[in-house]
Amino acid sequence: MLQVCSITKSFKGQTVFSNLDLTVGQGRFHVMIGPSGCGKSTLFDGLTGVFPLDEGRLLWKGEPFADLRHHAAYMQQKDLLLPWFSLLNNALLPAKTSGQDMKAANDRACRLFERLGLKGYESHYANQVSGGMRQRCALVRTLMFNRDLILLDEPLSALDTITRRSLQSLLLLLQTEFKKTILMITHDIEEALFLADEIYLLSARPMSVSSHYVLDLPKPRNSHDPVLTAIKANMLEKLEGDLNHEPG
Ligand SMILES: Nc1ncnc2c1ncn2[C@@H]1O[C@H](COP(=O)(O)OP(=O)(O)OP(=O)(O)O)[C@@H](O)[C@H]1O
Ligand SMILES: [Mg+2]
Incomplete structure (x- = not known):
């Protein structure tokens, strides 16, 4: 449905993301996870046309287009209720x-x-x-x-654990009942493993995709499933490796 091809964005010489590729398949639940401050919200802003991208291109159902403004509904990190x-x-x-x-x-x-x-x-x-x-x-x-595509920027991060659990089940309804395609940012690995069909692990400075996991397992998920435990261990290892490479 959506292909993000080698996009790059810098502000005043500081590169936030570089050569970033994503593929978003219709009807699937994609989760992006990465270190705090790595540029996840900025990526959503770039995809939805808040500012122009420096390089790369976007394809919607195979056709080039400028930004997702007319294709996606974007729920920002703050709820922004009036x-x-x-x-x-x-x-x-x-x-x-x-x-x-x-x-x-x-x-x-x-x-x-x-x-x-x-x-x-x-x-x-x-x-x-x-x-x-x-x-x-x-x-x-x-x-x-x-809109067919929903972008969710850490929709549950401000909630307590129990409320979070019930809202995670509600997010699954977006996919199953409302037939939406979802691209969601979270910093919670358990949440990603509970919801995602695909996980994009992001690296910092500049942000790009460091790993892509496909989780073709039935939902609701059992967090003790050995496939999920193995993916979790691999993600933690990569995230810790990324942190150890931070300057200073
Ligand atoms: N308009 C801008 N001008 C300059 N720098 C910017 C601008 N927008 C974003 N940035 C840079 O992008 C960086 C990443 O910010 P962003 O909010 O996207 O991170 P994040 O991954 O969403 O963080 P968090 O996990 O805390 O939500 C910021 O540290 C900032 O330096
Ligand atoms: Mg953010």
């Missing part, structure tokens, strides 16, 4: 800004609220609900863009 709007009105923003039929959008958002466990909270404000509920609302808003 505090003066109700949860439902926050979720309806993409429909309003893209000129969708508002009656149909409203019905759809209400169904999504129900499916994602937010029924009864439509008129609450973001500061009146838990962190997990805010993230569910941000997910509904992301789905309201009606």
Whole structure:
């Protein structure tokens, strides 16, 4: 569906990512994992056209294109819910800004609220609900863009372990029930092993893909599966090796 071919970006002579390649297959759940500050969010910004890329090219279903603005819905690292709007009105923003039929959008958002466990909270404000509920609302808003590809930047990183677990199962629904293709950033290896069909391990300075793992194992996953334990050990070894090569 998406091919990212040898893309590079520098700011004021500092290269953030270089010769970075990714392949995103339709309907698959891809997870990117890498050291803090290595440039993951900057990569998503570059893919979605926040700034132009210096080199490389992007292919969408085999055709070259400039950026993912019209192909992907991007859920940023911060939930970015507007505090003066109700949860439902926050979720309806993409429909309003893209000129969708508002009656149909409203019905759809209400169904999504129900499916994602937010029924009864439509008129609450973001500061009146838990962190997990805010993230569910941000997910509904992301789905309201009606895009096949969803980019998720550490969607669960601010949540406690138990809330995280329940939202991980919800993320799987995006793939299975809503038929979305997912490209997600996380720093949590267990989360990657629980969710991913493919994992891209990223190296720092400049960021590029250091390993690519294909996990063709059924879900829900058993974390004690020897295949997963072996992949985890390999990833930890690579990440530690990368840290040991950091200057200073
Ligand atoms: N507009 C910009 N101008 C200059 N440098 C930038 C710009 N955007 C990003 N960078 C550089 O990119 C680096 C990587 O930042 P980024 O937020 O993408 O990392 P990250 O991998 O998402 O980190 P985290 O895991 O903490 O979320 C920053 O340290 C910064 O030096
Ligand atoms: Mg980031």
